[in-house]
Amino acid sequence: MSLGTFLAVTRAPRAGVGRPVATTHEEIEDAAFRLFGEHGFQSTTVEAIAAEAGIGRRTLFRYFDSKNDIPWGRFDESLVHFRAILQESPADLGLREAVHRGVLQFNDFGPEAAPQHRRRMGLILSTPALQAHSVLRYAQWRGVIAEFVAAREGLAAGDLLPVTVGHTSLALALSAYEFWLAHDDADLLQLLDQAMAGLRSYLA
């Protein structure tokens, strides 16, 4: 499981009754990425994406709250998994190690998922509008870490340390991602380790 895995399955709310759905999140996402690849994110209109997916514009907005949300897929579902990863970490593990390993595991995906994941993150991190929108996703992700730290240290999730650890973990992840995207041959997990090591020696 990884960031690349949040293109999960569109769950059926209930089977049978009512008009059947016309599409799925994945179909829209695929159609969108196809057009983004051709014309870029900005130049691709929502109307065009809807047409490519064979649905109405209005319907698209029922699957995704905004155009900016499309590249992120169903990120919220992967957060549930992230929370689980952290909670399962052994209690005797140091806090820093627990968080770090959790982040590594969250970003550990097989080599087969890597190209798709690279395309997704490359698009996000190279498009200003998406970079901007992403902070809202990042905030949720940081929240998961803050909650974990708070729980383990007997603090409130709004206290300075949990918040700082959340922000810092994101800082490390983004640093690694930026470098990873700039270098084809780089290994993401290794970069996460390197970033952590670099920061520790910087702060020591």
Added chain:
Amino acid sequence: MSLGTFLAVTRAPRAGVGRPVATTHEEIEDAAFRLFGEHGFQSTTVEAIAAEAGIGRRTLFRYFDSKNDIPWGRFDESLVHFRAILQESPADLGLREAVHRGVLQFNDFGPEAAPQHRRRMGLILSTPALQAHSVLRYAQWRGVIAEFVAAREGLAAGDLLPVTVGHTSLALALSAYEFWLAHDDADLLQLLDQAMAGLRSYLA
């Protein structure tokens, strides 16, 4: 000088020739904050801001690229100052200390500027659209730090360490700001120190 100081003076490109300007960045900003305070950011239309400032909608967009840019004022000018602060730091100072003190100095403003600064940052950090937009500003700020670190360590600004230090410095600043805004009696500079101390012990 501080984040609060980027409401600098609107410089005259040349005196005299041509139709005189109808307003300044500051006038628009004041008008905007007046309306934001009354109706909130989202519910205040650009049209209303222009009217409040006594100018045309079209003219407002010549002063600010977007509605989201208004609360930030003239941040780019304060970045010039930030760059200078870092460059003036003594060479015998450790890297971490140099960066940390630079950040402190950048955020050091007199008690008289604090209320205005609080209002500004409070608006930004409590409005999703502004939070999102802010990453573009943050990226510039991080860039200043990355350049400084790169120069001092003989690295490229895109290398992992400079980027990581930039991201981490922002992480610390945002953590401090969030807490500061949530607690009326808190001292921002002290919080920056605390966040740094907390992170160091977390990573030790």
Added chain:
DNA sequence: ACATTAATGGCACTCGGGGCCAAAAGTCGA
């Protein structure tokens, strides 16, 4: 007075987003 210069602001357009609602397309019970 008149040419020059530069900012203003109106108009019209595109695009993202959302409220409203009739039509579509299924299932289920009689």
Added chain:
DNA sequence: TCGACTTTTGGCCCCGAGTGCCATTAATGT
């Protein structure tokens, strides 16, 4: 098989941000 019910679809219309175009305005300099 027919109708009632349920749920999604997607068309229509609106709003607000942002932009290109350009005539107008208001200053300076000759």
